[in-house]
Each structure stands twice: as structure tokens, then as C-alpha cells.
Amino acid sequence: MVNRLVIWLFLILLLSGCSFLPTNIVNEINMSQGVGYDLAGKKGIKGTIVFPIFKKDKSSYNEVKTALGHSSKEIRTKLNNESRYPLVSGQLRLALYGKKLATNGINDVVDTLNRDPSIGSLVQMAVVDGDATELLKIKKYKLENVSIYLQELLDQNMQYGLLPRTDLQTFLFQYFQIGQDPYLPLLKKADSNIRITGLAIFKDDQYVTSISRKDLFIFKTLVDKNRNGLRQFILENRDKVVLETINSMTKYKVKIVNGRPEFSIYLKIKAKLQEFAPSKKQRQTFDKKKYQKQVEQELEKSALKIITHFKNHQVDPLGLGAKYKEHYRGFNEKQWKMYYPNVKVRINADVEIRQTGIID
Amino acid sequence: MQANTRHQVSPYLVFFIIYNSQVGVGILGFQRTIAEKAGYDAWIGVLAAGCLVQAFIWVSYKLLGKVDGDIIDVHTILFGNVLGKLFSFFIIIYYWLASVSVLLGFIEIVQVWMFPTIPSWILSSLLLILVYYSVSGGFRAIVGVSFISFIFPQLLLIFLYIFPLKIAHFANLLPLMNHSFMDMMDSTKSSMYTLAGTEALLMYYPFIRDSKASRKFAHLGVLFTTLLYTVSSIVSFTFYSEKELKTTIWPELSLTKIIKLSFLERFEYLYISMYLIIVTSLIALLLWCSSRGLKKIFCKKQKYTLLILSLISVVISQFIPETFKEMLDKMITQMNLYIFYGYIPILLLVITFLRRSNQNG
Numbered sequence: 001m002v003n004r005l006v007i008w009l010f011l012i013l014l015l016s017g018c019s020f021l022p023t024n025i026v027n028e029i030n031m032s033q034g035v036g037y038d039l040a041g042k043k044g045i046k047g048t049i050v051f052p053i054f055k056k057d058k059s060s061y062n063e064v065k066t067a068l069g070h071s072s073k074e075i076r077t078k079l080n081n082e083s084r085y086p087l088v089s090g091q092l093r094l095a096l097y098g099k100k101l102a103t104n105g106i107n108d109v110v111d112t113l114n115r116d117p118s119i120g121s122l123v124q125m126a127v128v129d130g131d132a133t134e135l136l137k138i139k140k141y142k143l144e145n146v147s148i149y150l151q152e153l154l155d156q157n158m159q160y161g162l163l164p165r166t167d168l169q170t171f172l173f174q175y176f177q178i179g180q181d182p183y184l185p186l187l188k189k190a191d192s193n194i195r196i197t198g199l200a201i202f203k204d205d206q207y208v209t210s211i212s213r214k215d216l217f218i219f220k221t222l223v224d225k226n227r228n229g230l231r232q233f234i235l236e237n238r239d240k241v242v243l244e245t246i247n248s249m250t251k252y253k254v255k256i257v258n259g260r261p262e263f264s265i266y267l268k269i270k271a272k273l274q275e276f277a278p279s280k281k282q283r284q285t286f287d288k289k290k291y292q293k294q295v296e297q298e299l300e301k302s303a304l305k306i307i308t309h310f311k312n313h314q315v316d317p318l319g320l321g322a323k324y325k326e327h328y329r330g331f332n333e334k335q336w337k338m339y340y341p342n343v344k345v346r347i348n349a350d351v352e353i354r355q356t357g358i359i360d
Numbered sequence: 361m362q363a364n365t366r367h368q369v370s371p372y373l374v375f376f377i378i379y380n381s382q383v384g385v386g387i388l389g390f391q392r393t394i395a396e397k398a399g400y401d402a403w404i405g406v407l408a409a410g411c412l413v414q415a416f417i418w419v420s421y422k423l424l425g426k427v428d429g430d431i432i433d434v435h436t437i438l439f440g441n442v443l444g445k446l447f448s449f450f451i452i453i454y455y456w457l458a459s460v461s462v463l464l465g466f467i468e469i470v471q472v473w474m475f476p477t478i479p480s481w482i483l484s485s486l487l488l489i490l491v492y493y494s495v496s497g498g499f500r501a502i503v504g505v506s507f508i509s510f511i512f513p514q515l516l517l518i519f520l521y522i523f524p525l526k527i528a529h530f531a532n533l534l535p536l537m538n539h540s541f542m543d544m545m546d547s548t549k550s551s552m553y554t555l556a557g558t559e560a561l562l563m564y565y566p567f568i569r570d571s572k573a574s575r576k577f578a579h580l581g582v583l584f585t586t587l588l589y590t591v592s593s594i595v596s597f598t599f600y601s602e603k604e605l606k607t608t609i610w611p612e613l614s615l616t617k618i619i620k621l622s623f624l625e626r627f628e629y630l631y632i633s634m635y636l637i638i639v640t641s642l643i644a645l646l647l648w649c650s651s652r653g654l655k656k657i658f659c660k661k662q663k664y665t666l667l668i669l670s671l672i673s674v675v676i677s678q679f680i681p682e683t684f685k686e687m688l689d690k691m692i693t694q695m696n697l698y699i700f701y702g703y704i705p706i707l708l709l710v711i712t713f714l715r716r717s718n719q720n721g
Contacts, residue, residue: 090626117473120626121617165527169618173529176604326534 024090027054030063030083031091032076034147036132037109038098040068045101045109047075048133049087050094050147062145064137072112090118094147095125095168096132096187102200102207107175110205113168121169124154127200127207129188140192150194154185157196162216162231164199164224175205178333179321186210201315209313211306218302221248221267222318230274235294242275243295246354252320254327261324261336262344267299272355286356296349303347311341320345363566369503371574377564377645378417378581380506381557383514384642385465385635387589390554391596391611398539398547400532400602403593405547409555410586412548416700417558417578423708424565425572426715431562432656438711445657452653454695455560459646460673461692463487464685466639467677469610473632484677487640488670494644495651495666499567502648505641513634518588520631521595523619528598552701553693554589557642558582559700563649647673 030051040046048066067078080087095113097106113119128135136146157163166184174182186200198212199219211219217231226248233241249268254261278284310316320343325331369377394402427434431451435444467483494505561578568574596611608614619627651666658665680688 117628118626119617120620121614122620169527172604173599173601176607177601178603180601323531326531329535329538 024088028085030085030087032087032089033091033145034094034096034136034150035072035092036096036098036128036136037072037101037106038132039100039104044068044070045072045075046133047072047079048136049076049079050136050145051083051087052145059143060145061143062141064133064146066133072109088118089116092119092123093151095123096128096135096150097125097184098132099127099129099200099207101132102127102202105205106207107205110168110171110175114172119168121167121172123168124151125166125168125171126150126154126185126187129186129197129210135187135189135194138189138192138194150187153194153196157185160228162213162220162229163196164220174317174319175202177319177322179316179323179325179331179336180319181315181317183317201310201313201317203313203315208315209309211309215302215306218299219306219317221245221269221299222250222265222303225249226269232275233295233298235291235298238279239291240275240277241273241291241295243271243351243353244274246270246272252323254324256328257344260339260343261320261328262346263320263323264346264348265303267303267347267349269299269349269351270354271351273353273357276356285360286353288353288356292351292353295351295353299349299351300347303349304345307345307347311343314341316340363499365569367499368567368569369500371568371570372577373503373507374568374574375577375581375584376506376510377503378558378561378578379510379514379585380638380641381560381645382413382555382582382585383588384462384557384639385469386554387592388469388612388635389610390551390589391593392605392608393550394547394554394593395597395602395605396546396550398543400597401537401539401544402547402551403533403590403597404537405544406551406555406590406593407586408544408548409551410582410589412552412701413555413558413582413586414579416704417561417575417582419705419708420558420561420565421571421575421578423704423711424562426711428566428571430564430566430656432653434707434711438707438714448653448657451559451562451699452650452657454692454699455563455646455650455653456669456673457688457692457695458556459643459650459669460676461688462639462643462646463673463677464680464688466635468685469613469632469635473613473628479678481674481678484674487636487643488674490640491644491647492666492670494640495648496663499564499648502641502644505637505644509638509641513637514588517631517634518591520616520619521591524595524599524615527618528595529601530598532598532601533594549697550693551589552697553689555582555585556692556696556700559696560645560649562704563652564645 032049032051034050036048038046046066046068048064050062050064052060053063054060065079065082067075069075069078076087097109113123138146141149154163158165163185164183171182171184174180181204182202184200184202185196186198188195188197196213198210199216200207200210202208217229220226220229226245229245231243233243235241247270251266253264253266255264273286276286307318310318321336321340324336394405398405423434424430427437432448435448438444439447463484466487467480470483471478494501565571592612596605596615599615600608600611605611613628613631616628616631621627624630647666647669651662651669654660654665655662
């Protein structure tokens with residue numbers, strides 16, 4: 001009998017002990033879903049947090065709040081002072097960085113994303129050509145959740161469009177990888193719309209240069225699997241050919257010649273014809289062989305163009321250094337950095353137009 | 361000196377006990393420690409360590425088969441009652457320290473990942489109540505928990521590797537064998553700590569029915585865990601870049617951050633909770649070993665020795681300073697290496713030699 005009593009007492013204590021556990025009740029917290037950081041003053045940063053507010057019997061809307069500070073968590077604390085419920089970051093899905101801040105380096109603000117156990121690795125990151133706060137504050141998205149909108153915009157473009165896959169995990173991977181520099185999508189506010197304008201290329205954690213939307217197709221083919229990517233080719237005699245990739249494969253081969261690495265990149269693209277407009281302005285059967293060759297040449301040219309661009313800026317988003325390291329046991333980072341601006345890269349494109357649609 | 365058949369378990373269950381004794385919180389963070397010197401060649405070190413553990417299983421089966429009892433019986437036969445018990449006491453302390461180290465490791469993970477403000481003593485007492493419950497059910501209950509921890513969380517957790525493998529960079533592992541022999545030895549040594557745990561065999565050997573037949577299951581168990589650890593390290597190595605891995609404290613746990621299900625945004629909460637079952641069964645096994653050892657040494661009831669050990673564990677988990685924690689881990693690694701890979705084989709040699717000279721004389 002006494003034993004029973006002891007057990008019951010113990011269980012009651014145990015259950016009350018469980019109330020020590022901190023709880024987050026969903027309508028008593030503010031879940032920040034998007035953050036944006038900009039440079040403010042010399043060393044400070046301007047941080048913006050977007051969180052949705054749910055009201056009973058009303059549609060939810062977005063609250064966008066901004067504060068100045070020196071660290072991202074200080075900004076959160078400051079914003080906590082003016083919000084009804086505590087701000088938590090477990091639902092974070094978007095982090096934007098202003099171009100000026102990115103030029104100075106974003107490592108300090110990325111650190112907390114990496115450190116905080118409650119933040120997932122699939123947070124979308126992007127650089128804003130302009131001001132990140134302004135982008136998040138666009139009036140049009142007040143009622144539509146801007147962070148989810150942007151996350152889905154980026155996701156969608158990575159899956160079906162021309163953006164290579166990027167998120168917090170890939171950024172950290174590339175940032176820490178020896179012989180590779182990270183890249184992130186570049187967004188811009190155009191009138192009252194948000195548009196992807198290209199890709200921001202980093203050197204370590206600093207924004208250095210960007211590539212335009214036109215070069216995204218070849219870049220994606222070089223670093224990722226390119227599926228459903230669309231590209232228009234205007235060929236020599238002004239024939240317009242629009243191809244959509246079905247699948248792509250890229251192989252990097254490294255050869256050491258006179259102690260220096262030489263790269264050959266083999267692009268293999270299977271594509272289907274989406275649009276064909278010969279210059280003669282009349283219907284014409286599509287000559288696969290002829291156009292395949294011309295498209296290949298076009299692709300090789302544009303690949304060489306962006307690689308030369310990277311070499312001039314001393315950035316290596318393709319990870320050529322990492323490939324060299326895999327191949328060559330005596331890899332030396334300093335030596336590689338010396339070689340890189342003059343490294344020889346050969347491109348070999350192989351385009352196979354599989355389908356021409358339902359007409360030929 | 362076999363235990364009563366009523367308390368014994370079938371030989372094939374040794375597979376699960378061995379698996380259970382080897383897998384704990386170590387698997388969540390060992391990737392970083394093994395890669396410290398050997399870089400991304402360290403997974404070869406895990407395989408090498410697995411071979412050593414296989415050898416250890418062989419040695420302990422030989423040793424225990426000779427006396428048909430546990431390590432305490434071996435010690436009493438060789439060194440007499442007093443000295444033998446003293447030696448056994450050290451091994452018992454090892455089991456207990458190992459259980460404390462697992463407990464502390466798990467509490468730290470829960471505090472960092474889930475509930476930063478919760479005091480350690482609450483977590484440790486909750487865990488140890490569960491452990492006390494299963495240990496008081498006897499050895500068969502512990503084997504049952506081991507079995508469950510294999511079937512339910514472990515097999516499920518292996519499937520989760522699909523998510524990181526989808527974006528794996530297998531080229532990270534190249535070039536193979538690009539580190540010196542000493543670096544490889546270092547990774548083997550650190551893998552020994554994570555693969556440690558098979559020592560518990562020295563205590564539960566008498567509880568296996570038809571123990572000779574169980575040897576192949578023990579080897580199979582070690583093979584399974586070795587492969588599990590190898591796969592786990594390869595998954596981490598292909599997922600992180602090398603410098604990134606070196607900054608990550610629990611690579612395996614951080615992996616789960618990329619798992620996103622439509623109904624569950626943060627998967628690691630579920631992951632850590634599932635690990636509770638694995639950790640409970642491991643602590644139960646280790647505490648069973650140590651409490652049974654103390655029972656045999658001091659001739660007290662196992663209930664009391666278990667209670668005392670659990671209470672001390674709770675106190676330690678609350679008051680242990682951070683610096684001491686690292687020391688504890690280091691000490692256990694050293695003890696494991698010297699006792700079970702130095703002392704036990706010597707013991708086997710001595711006992712074989714003595715038996716042979718006895719027969720000859």
C-alpha cells in the first residue's frame with residue numbers, strides 16, 4: 001500500500017517535472033520566416049525580419065520589421081522589444097543579403113544560421129541587387145507571404161528553370177570546400193516585382209562578380225544536372241532555335257601537363273526542340289545534324305566566355321580546384337591559386353536533339 | 361558457472377546485444393574525430409578498427425570458453441579471491457564510466473538541440489528510471505530492449521541516409537589513401553572508441569545458452585556495426601566538405617537538418633527522440649554489467665548496487681564540470697584500449713599457458 005502511494009507521488013512529481021520543458025505554442029510566438037540583411041553605416045548591419053500574423057476570422061498578413069545592430073541576434077533582440085510574442089527562428093526559410101553587405105562578406109551573418117540548431121539546412125539564400133529590406137517591404141506582398149513567395153520562386157526555378165541548386169547547405173559546402181567558391185541567386189526589385197537577374201559569385205564569403213541570366217543555362221549545365229532548362233540560340237544565318245534540355249551530364253577530366261593542370265570538360269546534353277524559326281520565314285524541316293553542330297559551337301563559346309570571366313576575377317565557382325585536388329595527390333592550394341588565372345580549359349559539347357516535338 | 365537456463369537467452373540474440381553495446385551517441389559525432397588527422401580516408405580506419413574488434417571477440421570467446429564463466433570468474437581462478445576481485449573491480453568501474461559517458465553525451469545533445477534550459481538531473485533521472493526498470497527485469501529484459509532498439513529506430517534510421525545521399529559528392533573521397541600510415545593509425549584508434557562496447561560480452565557470456573554456437577552471431581553483430589559506422593562516415597564525408605566537417609560537432613545529427621517532410625519541418629526532434637531508445641538500451645546493458653559485477657564482488661543484492669550506481673550517475677550528470685567531461689571520454693578511450701586490447705589478450709595467453717603446463721605436469 002505504502003509502496004503504491006510512493007509510486008503515485010513519484011509519478012505526479014514526474015509529470016509536473018515535465019512542465020519544466022519549455023513549450024512554444026503556435027499562436028503565442030512570432031515565427032520569423034524570412035530575414036534580410038544590409039550594410040548600415042561603417043560596420044553595422046540593418047536587419048529585417050518578416051513574420052506572418054494570424055488573426056481569428058481574418059486573413060493573415062505579414063509584419064516586416066527592421067532594426068540596426070552589429071549582429072543578427074542583437075537585431076532579433078531589438079525587434080523582440082517591439083513585438084507581442086517572442087520571435088523564434090525555427091521556421092526560417094529565406095535569408096537575403098544586400099549587395100553592399102555581400103561585397104563586405106556575409107560570413108558573420110551566415111554563422112548564426114549555421115550555428116543555431118533550430119534552423120534547417122534548406123534555408124534559401126540569395127543576394128539582392130540593391131537593398132534587401134526594400135525588397136521584403138514591397139507593398140504588393142503585404143498580404144501574400146513574401147518569404148514563402150520568394151522561397152517558392154527560387155525553388156521552382158531550381159527545379160524547372162535555369163538556377164543551379166543552392167541553399168544554406170550548398171553554400172556552406174562550397175564555402176568550406178578547398179578549391180571552390182560559392183554562388184547564390186541574384187534578385188532584383190524591378191518596379192514592384194521581384195526578378196531573378198542572375199547568379200552572384202563569391203570569393204570566400206565576399207561577393208565579387210555576377211553572371212547574367214543569359215549565362216545561367218551554361219552555368220547550370222556545368223555545375224548541376226540541367227533538366228527542363230530552356231535556351232534560345234540565334235545562329236549564324238539568323239536562324240532561331242530554342243531548345244529545352246531533357247537531361248545533361250558533365251564530366252571533368254584533369255590532365256597534368258608539365259606539372260600544371262589542364263581541364264577538359266565534356267558536356268553531354270539531350271534536348272528537345274521547342275521552337276524553330278528559320279530566317280527564310282517559311283516552314284522548313286528541321287535539319288538535326290546541321291543545327292546540333294552549330295548549337296554545340298555556340299555552347300562551347302559561351303562556356304569559355306564565363307570561364308574566362310571567372311578566371312579574370314580569380315573566382316572558381318565550378319570547383320576546378322577541388323577537381324584538381326581529387327586528381328592530384330600533391331595538391332597545394334597556394335600553387336593552385338597561382339595557376340588558376342592561366343589554367344587551360346577545353347570544352348567539348350555534345351548536343352543531341354532527341355525530339356522535335358510532334359512535327360519535324 | 362553457467363547461469364540458470366531460465367535466465368539465459370538464445371544464441372542468435374547475441375547479434376542484437378553486440379549491436380546494442382556498440383551503437384550509442386558516439387555514432388552521432390564520431391565522423392569528426394576520426395577525420396581529424398586522416399581526413400577523408402578515415403573510413404578505411406573504421407574498417408581496420410572493425411577487424412580489431414573481430415579479433416577481440418575471438419579472444420574473449422576463447423578466454424571465457426576456457427573457464428565457462430564471466431571475467432570475474434577468470435580473475436578469481438587466476439589471481440585468487442582478493443586480488444582477482446580487485447582486478448575485476450577496475451573492469452566494473454570501466455563499464456560504469458562508459459554508461460556515464462553515454463548518459464552525459466545524450467543529455468548534452470538534448471540540451472543543445474531540443475531543450476536548452478532543462479537541468480541535467482531531470483533528464484538523467486528520467487532516463488535512469490527507464491534504465492532501472494529494464495535492468496530490474498533481468499538480463500532477458502535487456503536483450504528485449506536491445507532487440508527493439510534494433511528493429512524500430514535503427515533500421516528506420518538507416519533509410520534516412522537516402523536524403524543526404526541524394527546530394528552526395530562522392531568525389532570528396534578521392535584521392536584514396538592520401539594520408540600517412542600514422543594518420544591512418546590515428547583514425548583507427550579514434551574509431552576504436554566508437555566501436556567500443558563489445559567488452560560487455562565479458563560479463564554476459566554465461567547468460568548465453570549454447571555459448572559456443574553464439575560466436576558466429578557475435579562476429580556478425582560486429583560486422584553489422586562496422587558496416588553501419590563505415591556507411592555513416594562515408595555519408596557524412598560525401599555530404600560535408602572537409603573543413604566544414606571539422607567545424608560540425610554532431611555531423612550525423614546535422615545531416616537530419618536537410619530532411620523535410622510536408623507534415624514535419626524539423627526532423628531532428630523526432631530523430632533525437634528515437635535515439636532515446638537506442639541510448640536507453642545501451643545504458644541498461646552497461647549498468648547491468650556493472651551492477652552485476654558489483655553484486656558478485658561484494659556479495660550484495662543487484663537491486664542495491666544498481667540503485668547506488670544510478671544515483672551516483674544522476675549526481676554526476678548534474679554537477680560534472682565541462683572540462684571533466686572531456687577528460688572522462690579520454691580516460692575511457694585509454695582504458696578501453698589498454699584493458700581490452702592489451703590486458704585481455706595477455707590474460708588469454710597466461711591462462712592457455714597455465715592450463716597446458718597443468719596438463720603436462
